[in-house]
Amino acid sequence: MLSTTEPAQLCRSGGGLSWQILPDPPPSLPANLPTGLRGRLLTAADATALASLRRTVIERQLDSPDYYRLEAESPAFPASHLGPWVMGDQGLITGLFDAEQELIAYGALTLPAPGEPSRADVLAIPPAEPDNLAYLASAMVRADWRGRGLHHCLIAWRQSLAQSLRRRHLLAAVWPGNHQSWGHLVAHGLPAKKLSPIGNGLTRLILHRDLEAPLPQPDPASRLLIPLDQLAAQEARFAAGYWLWRRIMATDGVFGVLARPRPEET
């Protein structure tokens, strides 16, 4: 059982990060994880296991190759996220291990350097502080472990890390077809605010949450239900101020709920 204290304890001992900057574990860790599951931050010693998990998922366990495109990653990833952690490092990777100590899931948190160009530019986030961004950059769960709340756990854990690192603006970029990914992120308070080209002919929803602001709310009067296969064609609506708030799994398919935020929240 993954107790609610484990990730923080393991983070503390796991790689040289000053433990004071690590948070208490998120309250939303699933209570009923299978016996033996453990969590900690990955280090350079986990590089081979991480490469193997990523290869397995990318080559054999994606519903569509568009769900995860290696060309959208920084060439330095994931090595740049495996410590040792000192000022200027680029990020962290949370990992979950089974009872045999095999890595079965990970989630990356990228910490851009002050002034680095970022997806925050398309959202016009005010650069009040130069180093206040964090990306929920990449997450994978091995297929035989899916549907047990591990992705939700990895999102909550990284959200709590970002908060303790004083990275108030949490961002993510997700292919519109990958509703498993954006459906979970919007449920954690990151509505998609833009549909944006990210290079290489790829388009991504840009999701955002300001951890220091109250959760924004949709204006029900502007609510639209968009079938999943039409989401990538909603650029004009996003440009006109609509956000994506929720995924609905219906008998006749998957839908996204678009709506404008209440006026006081734009």
Ligand SMILES: CC(C)(COP(=O)(O)OP(=O)(O)OC[C@H]1O[C@@H](n2cnc3c(N)ncnc32)[C@H](O)[C@@H]1OP(=O)(O)O)[C@@H](O)C(=O)NCCC(=O)NCCS
């Ligand atoms: C997208 C992906 C990470 C989701 O992982 P997952 O571990 O299956 O996701 P979860 O188990 O957290 O959520 C799946 C469902 O199980 C449910 N669930 C089952 N047991 C649960 C528990 N104990 N606690 C919480 N949720 C639970 C969740 O509520 C969720 O339902 P929802 O989709 O209606 O919210 C996984 O499919 C994956 O690795 N895909 C390939 C790579 C990829 O696309 N990554 C994302 C882009 S970077």
